[in-house]
Amino acid sequence: MFSTLGFNQEDVTNSHSFFRLVRQKKYHEISDSLYQSVVNQLESKDRVTISRVVTLIESLNLEHRRRADKIFEILFKRYKEKNLNHSLDQDLPTFRIGICGAPGSGKSSLIEKIGMSLINEGMKVAVLAIDPSSAKTGGSILGDKTRMEYLSREVNAFVRPSPTKGYLGGVSLNTNEIVTLCEHVGFDAVLIETVGVGQSEIEIDTVSDFVVYVVPPASGDELQASKKGVMEIADCVVINKFDSEYEKSCRVVKHQILGGLHLSRPKVDGWRVPVELVSAHREYNIDSIWRNAMRFKENHKDIITQKRGEQLLHGLWAYMGDMLLKRLKSESGHIYADIIAQNEKRLIKQEITPNAAASNIMSHIFKD
Amino acid sequence: MFSTLGFNQEDVTNSHSFFRLVRQKKYHEISDSLYQSVVNQLESKDRVTISRVVTLIESLNLEHRRRADKIFEILFKRYKEKNLNHSLDQDLPTFRIGICGAPGSGKSSLIEKIGMSLINEGMKVAVLAIDPSSAKTGGSILGDKTRMEYLSREVNAFVRPSPTKGYLGGVSLNTNEIVTLCEHVGFDAVLIETVGVGQSEIEIDTVSDFVVYVVPPASGDELQASKKGVMEIADCVVINKFDSEYEKSCRVVKHQILGGLHLSRPKVDGWRVPVELVSAHREYNIDSIWRNAMRFKENHKDIITQKRGEQLLHGLWAYMGDMLLKRLKSESGHIYADIIAQNEKRLIKQEITPNAAASNIMSHIFKD
Structure with a gap:
């Protein structure tokens, strides 16, 4: 079009x-x-x-x-x-924001609002929505939830849902490369959305410069469970749905999260995690998120540069794991096929353990 | 002692x-x-x-x-x-029951009650409680929740919590081998507990013969989220907390789950997943779980035998993945260390992608 x-x-x-x-x-x-x-x-x-x-x-x-x-x-x-004339490391022309939170926290509408506000400021925005697919059926779990109707219509926006294809962790194997692509074609901001399910939220840290944790106005067990995740990975906490109806519980949650953050070790030395009350619905305080992100960027360029290097290596090893297993498991007559078949046979006969079988194969590959 | x-x-x-x-x-x-x-x-x-x-x-x-x-x-x-005189495959002297469900569904107290009832029938019971550890801190998430006070005191019981050590999926790398150990030393039943967090519940199927999904009397979003998991992995659904206070909502949940099961493809052909109302608190209908398990065993020995073989292979490949990456990442001067260092360097300089770097290393290992 x-x-x-x-x-x-x-x-x-x-x-x-x-x-x-x-x-x-x-x-x-x-x-x-x-x-x-x-x-x-x-x-x-x-x-x-x-x-x-x-x-x-x-x-x-x-x-x-x-x-x-x-x-x-x-x-x-x-x-x-x-970019020959200025050092890339110092510039970080594209900023990568990871946005996670439990289902129902209102991430998608929030991201749409953030995206629209950046576009109104003249920026170009890419949104990657990681859509966890069921490991069994391969089907999408989020389904149509990540359409971002308004944002998708903007010429300066690129919205793309990515299925995880059974790769555990909520972030797909090639997310980092898609982020890199968006960066090199010149988007100013890349927003990466993932659902926070258990440990998976930690993976968001492997593709973003800055992690925004979206918390709904909840209470009790629900908050306890999400608090743990918040403390470990958030660079910024956003309490969404700060609307008249939930105003009071939002303030309670903010208080509790500030208390939790106060007690835990900071993720980045010298960065005090801000906790913002926002409302995607009322478009209230949306710009605080980008403002915090830019403040983080100004103060922690070294951390971000280091993190990006680690993310690339993380990507390399994720691919290596994937490729090695696929290749070794394939029956395409590669040089280790015999030794594998032999050990699988002994394993199925219950003569050795999976660990012993794996060790035997390893010593062949590494010629120990 | x-x-x-x-x-x-x-x-x-x-x-x-x-x-x-x-x-x-x-x-x-x-x-x-x-x-x-x-x-x-x-x-x-x-x-x-x-x-x-x-x-x-x-x-x-x-x-x-x-x-x-x-x-x-x-x-x-x-x-x-x-066991020389009779075929192991036909006997399955030890039965492995995986028990999963969301936090708060009352799994642990239920397992304790199941364990006690089996012991009262003269059986020997092992309980493995998979304790998901935080990928960041390595600390336990469940903490003391899996103590099983009464069961632990029984001479015929063996209760063991296992940390997952950051291995995603809710089931640890060596759970299958610990189950195998329990089996070979002669326990009649092995109960494996895991928390159901997102996709991780699927992993329980890699270590058990029969999967029991514990559902609390919940409603709305909560049930929707767990229903998906239930349909994919359960061989038996147990609605816990069937006490006076929750009696009505338990019946509603049972009805909804039966409806969902009716619409989805059966996990095992010819096995209609039973949905039981139980109460760990009142010790009501606890024995239905073992009864269903035994009925499954009688009717689907072939499926169980085949599944155990697949589980062993699954274990082998889980170890292989783990060992390969650890070994390749180590800087202990193995035969691929140079080619890896070279590709890591180009990757960090952003000359190639993680995928290209991994492909280069792969072609060395497999001598393509």
Whole structure:
């Protein structure tokens, strides 16, 4: 719908050819100039092209991933050339905000409001909604809940739900790369939404610079359970639904959370976690979230830079774990297939434990 | 306290020596007869010895794990000799019941009551309470909640809480092996408790023959959220707290769950998931759980046998994933250390993506 407005016509055509050739599996026919056009379209923030590249990143097909990686290489190179004169580490032109909280805390509407307010300030905003899929059925759990009707219509917004595909932890394997893509094509803010279910909320810290924990005006057990998570991962706490009806309980929750924060070890030294009362419904105090984020960025650039490095390594090892198991489990006659089959057999016969079987295979791979 | 009552004195002494030598790291001084004594003590269901062996299984120290695996080898061999005359697959002398449900559903008191009723029937019962530990602090989340005061005092019971040590999924890496241990030393029933948090409840299916889902008398959102989990993993649903006060809401919940089950695909063909109203507090209808379990066992031996095989393989791959990453990440100069360092460097410089870095390392390990 927007893809042909204001773009270079040759890039549009080339980009279409690129994805047609990918679809037809004619990978060897993809010329270098097609790649360049795709990257041009990305840099022009063409939402159709961004979406298609995200689909390549999320694909389980290795050939797709290889194309995505080549696109990244070009994008990385150009990005560096453009920013040659100032250090990237000091600038952090794109800020990544992770937003989590229990179902029912009103995250999605809040994110839509944050996004709209940033766009009204002239920024470009990407929203990635991590949609935990059921490990059994593979189906989406959130379903349609993450549509963000208004934001999706904005030219300066890119909204994308990502299924986790059974990868535990609430954040999908390639979220970090999709964030990186959004960053390199020039979005000013990337908002990453995840549901906080148990330990999974901790994963949000592996893809964001700043974690906002959304708490509903609740009480008793519910608050106890979420308090623990809040203390461990929040850089900012937002008590949502600060409307007339809940005003009193919001204030109670704020008081309790401040008390809990006071007693626990700070996540980032020198940063006192702010606790804000907001209302997505009334659009009250929404801008406090971005203001806090920018204050954090100003004061803790070193922490953020270090964290981004750790996040990249975290991503590498998540991929390694995934690839290693897939490859070793496949019966495609790789060099360890025999030793694995042998140990699986002994395991099923209950001659050895799973640990012993795994140790035997390991000593082969590492030639101990 | 019980360890010297009615046991062979030589085995008691030898067993103590075994664990003393392990503690002193004098592994080469551990003679074969010490191993045999430890296994004798296990087979006599000495709770102190069982506990110590479980500690070896749970240990992160490789030397400890090696001793545990040797103990298993002896145990497996003896078990087979004892059961030479009848096929193990057809007998399933030990039944494994997984019990899950949201915090507050009253799982622990229910399990204690189930355990006591089985013991009163002359059975020997092991209870493994999976205690999800915080991924950040490593601390226990359940804390003291899983003590099972009465059951712990019974000579025929073995109660053991196991921390998950940050392994996502609610079931720890070695739960399956601890279950196997309990089985091979002759417990009639192993009850495995886990908290149902999000997707983690699915993991309970990797260690049990029969999954009991405990539902409190709740309503609205809460029930909606748990219903999804119930439909996917339950072999039996138990609505707890069927006491005068909640009687009506229990019946409503039962009705809703039956409705949901009616609409969803059965987990096991030919098995209609029973929904029982029970009360741990009043000790009402507790025995229905074991009765249903035995009915399941009679009718679906083939399914259970097949599932146990899959569980062993699941355990193998869980260990493989864990070991591979630990080993590859370690800087102990293994054969892939150079290629990893090189790719980590390019990754941090943002020349390549995490996926590309992982692919490069993979092609070295598999010599593609």
